[in-house]
Amino acid sequence: MLEFSILLPALLNGLTIGAVYALVALGLTLIYGVLHIINFAHGSMLMLALYGVFFLHALFGIDPYVSLLIVPPALFVLGYALQRGVIGRASHGKDENILLVTLGLAIVMDNLALYFWKADTRTIDTPYGFDTVDLGIATIAVPKAVAFVAALLICCALWLLMARTDLCKAIRALAKERQGAQLVGINVPHLFAMSFGIGAACVGAAACLLLPSFYVAPDVGQVFVLIAFTVVVLGGMGSFAGALIGGMIIGVTESIGGLFLGESLGQLGIFVIFIAVLLFRPTGLLGHRA
């Protein structure tokens, strides 16, 4: 019989990881929902953002949470430029070409990072890094609690943004009916790039929340990209609420799986869910059939 006192912290831990996964996946699902492309470079953008947060802290002593004001906008610019300059020009009418180009971009980013910053795993020290909060039933580390709350807040903010602003009304119109949107004067390439940029900014925010309790290395993107895909596929491609729920489910799966099967096999559960959802319910939990 497994002790409740072990299971509960694992569950909480899973939920906090899940919130960050959700934030990463939110960007991916936004990009998919609007552009109908699968961004394979998503994990690598997260890796670059993590390095951004790391170096801001290491060189200028900027706290990761202060970086929330710097890194997401920078990622927005990167995303906008990539979509406008490279990805948007690559399709030649075939979805596979987008997948290949984003794969190529991921390879370039990962290996340039490896070249410039070496394979070392880097972490940062913050004064609150080892603090914990006591929730009565279990204690969790402060950075994880902050990540959980902030990720939820950002999800809500993004949802509000998408529901309320003109820009995002246009983006949603574009997602639903591209030609119609074009006819009423919506600048399609600009809005595509805006969507990509917002998706990238989500990744930037995730990086700021993640680094105090995580590490950065050149291959960290590869770990996250598959998890993000799993979350998005599980929740339903293009669904915000789906990304949030999917993130939590995957976070808990990883945490509980790791408890029973050990660190390396724990990830197996994620891929098994991924394959099973793709095969048996490709629309995900909350997605609609295309």
Place this chain on the structure above:
Amino acid sequence: MMPSLRLSGQRALWAMAGVAIIGVVLPLLLRSDFWLNFAIMVLFFTVLGQAWNILGGYGGQFSFGHAAFFGTGAYVTAVLQVKFGINPWLGFVLAGIGGGLVGAAIGFLSFRYGLRGSYFALVTLAFAEVLRILANAAAFTGGGVGTLIPLKQTAANFQFVDKTGFYFVIFALMLIGLLLAYWLENSRFGARLMAIRENEDAARALGVNAFAIKLGAISLSGALAGLAGAFYAQYFLYLDPRLAYGPGISVEALLVPIIGGMGTIFGPLLGATVLHVVGEIARKVMGDAVGLNLALYGMVLVAMVLFLPNGIAGLARRQRLKPKEERL
């Protein structure tokens, strides 16, 4: 959409004969170990790329997880040899069968449930990752530490003192790959496969059993990748889960035919040659820095998709067709 550089029928056979003669003479000219090794690696990636080409180039099913087949072939040879003392030549054959079976299993699941396009790519990647994690955790693969194949350099043991032996094995495998592609271009099976690539629904409406044809293609592709894996294991005598099932192999497998020209007989050979010449030059110019080579490959991939979506072979075709198109 006719594939370019489609040296069809007799011309393709002549070209293959030419390649065969050059290939046999080549090791006599390459007296340095460096260049022999270079030729072996080019041929090895040609075989791997041809395996991808069968499914992706001719069948239009883009796999991001060819490492699943490659790694299985490599582990079949290595484990049978190390744990059960089975002769690696027999292991080589079994590796092909193993790769084919993994292909059939993944294909059965993916195609049975109608995965296409990007979803198929993602699911193949996930399968390769599952196999990597399992190989990392299992005891009989040596886990994360890897498997060392004991050195015993006799031809009967599929280990050659002289690298020329390896060269001829991989060269023969490359020729088999060319013949397979030739067969695809000149057989009913291949015609059906290409019909599926162009428009699966239309092909099915004409009575093509798309599921069976795709299953056949992925099994064939898996078998060839499995053989390549077995060769890799024998050549380097070392395997670990990352080498066998990691994303690196999957990426190179698709890069080679995309650069050379998908759905062409000689595309993978062309792609592997160009890629490795460029890679070698880069190494000479910029030094042997870790990561730089792959970063360059990534840039080549992006540039190819942006500017030459039909590969180098497509460039030749565009030049040929231009005057005709202008007349129309």
